[in-house]
Amino acid sequence: MATPAKLGFIGLGAMGFPMASNLISKSAKGSQLFIYDVSEASMSRFAEKHPNSTVVCKSPAEVSSSADILFTMLPEGAHVKSVYLDPATGVLHDGMAAKILVDCSTIDVDTSLLVLDAVRQSKSHSGVSFFDAPVSGGTLGAEKGSITIMLGIAEQHDPVYPVLLPLLQLMGKHIVPCGKPGMGLTAKLCNNYCSGLIALATAEAMNIGIRSGMDPRLLARVFSSSTAQSTICDTWNPVPGVVPAAPSSHGYQGGFKVQLMAKDFGLAMQAAAKAEATTLLGPAGLDAYRKAAQDPNCYDRDSRVVFRYIGGDEKWQEKL
């Protein structure tokens, strides 16, 4: 970006903080970032890190009064609703300057489309765009700027795309236009539904092998060269000691937390119900992630901890 920009970021949590940090530190010199978070401590920490470019605001409304392009990264649909629509403090208000609103939260599609509708229907917001843009790649990816951003936009038709793309590229590596509003969220929820089931299937299959006397490293090699190959098996293998760099080999630390998988999986099941799509494996998958998220031996660990949840033998190496 050659021209200094007036940007906004609301929600400086585990993902939002490093994303906003990349956004402003890689933007053109002289750019400003208007920030808001419910935690004043987070805002102070951010302002200390970027003292010359941060403007701390008192509400989402204050951010949208100043920033031209605004990003939000919030935990759940209810937060997105209130951040955008609250009559007193919300982003949408008559004095809004922002023309492009991008919600990076992973929430249900309906809430996202409800906000889009509010943006479209309000007369004072003509020319304002709103996009769903959930991300994947975890906190480490957010720090490195290597996340994937799934954007609910029709690449070919939307004049905003060329404006937005270079900004998104400051925060992420793969920017995937997903066709139309809501499709960014749909893509993310479908991906996590599938990925969650692959992890559980791989954990179960490897557990059968281990308990039958097979070395799981050999078994993973068979999978990788055959039809059970997956990125989960190759990079995020649920069995400790099979992939040295995987969270499972380090007490399931880091990675994608099991309670977030439970949340996303639940949202995917909602989307499936709404679309009247059959989910034969879904109920057992959702039950496993929800229960694992409540299990003190699994909570806050990488979601591939489902291997532990199903009673997988983590000390297989001692028995070979």
Add this chain to the structure above:
Amino acid sequence: MATPAKLGFIGLGAMGFPMASNLISKSAKGSQLFIYDVSEASMSRFAEKHPNSTVVCKSPAEVSSSADILFTMLPEGAHVKSVYLDPATGVLHDGMAAKILVDCSTIDVDTSLLVLDAVRQSKSHSGVSFFDAPVSGGTLGAEKGSITIMLGIAEQHDPVYPVLLPLLQLMGKHIVPCGKPGMGLTAKLCNNYCSGLIALATAEAMNIGIRSGMDPRLLARVFSSSTAQSTICDTWNPVPGVVPAAPSSHGYQGGFKVQLMAKDFGLAMQAAAKAEATTLLGPAGLDAYRKAAQDPNCYDRDSRVVFRYIGGDEKWQEKL
């Protein structure tokens, strides 16, 4: 192989025929293949194809009386039991010449270990080895000689391995020593359990996306660059029109038939029960493959036809 060999092959079905064909046609000049099949027509067809090297036998016992190394490729455990152990016609008998017995059938581990036990306990068979060696890669792979062979052997310790390896390489591309007897079957069943669940999970996830209005080609691209990546998604995608070369794009013709997946999945569930391994997704997966195998719209199709079985929209392209 420089020296002519006396080889045997029992079971000239969809897989056995092309495997035996590769075995003899790539063997050293002057090698002989002693064959047996319940179908005389299959034996005649094979003898016509390899007139100078085939010896048609009247029973498994006759094959093992002449061949030094013998392969079997049979549909189910019951066939393996009778082909090896039948007192009148079975492979194991006092006049047996064969020293290396290799069963390539996909059967339950218990039956395989039972045959191994019979080989080991019989006094007249000292020095005879028996291995489980199931294959993957389908009939096309068997014809091309590109199958993977999972061998129940400890590579480092077994003196038979260097004798067997060059012969297996005439029939397959990847030979994977799996550690010990029964582990070839264990590896194959675990792989197909996992692969069957990945296919169903991918079908369900893509169906959610399609019914929510997303282009499945875009969705597959998201999966491939994210945590839902798998060989099933990239090469065997269950949704017609996503991967042009996949069976799904050609009326689910070719590939790995759904009734065989149902069989292997059932064997994997048996293995899991025996090993007391938890299968949270297994029951729903087994039920889906068994019912799909009985559905006239799915029977005899590639197993990724589960997309059709769950009511997936195969005409999504007309609605974009």
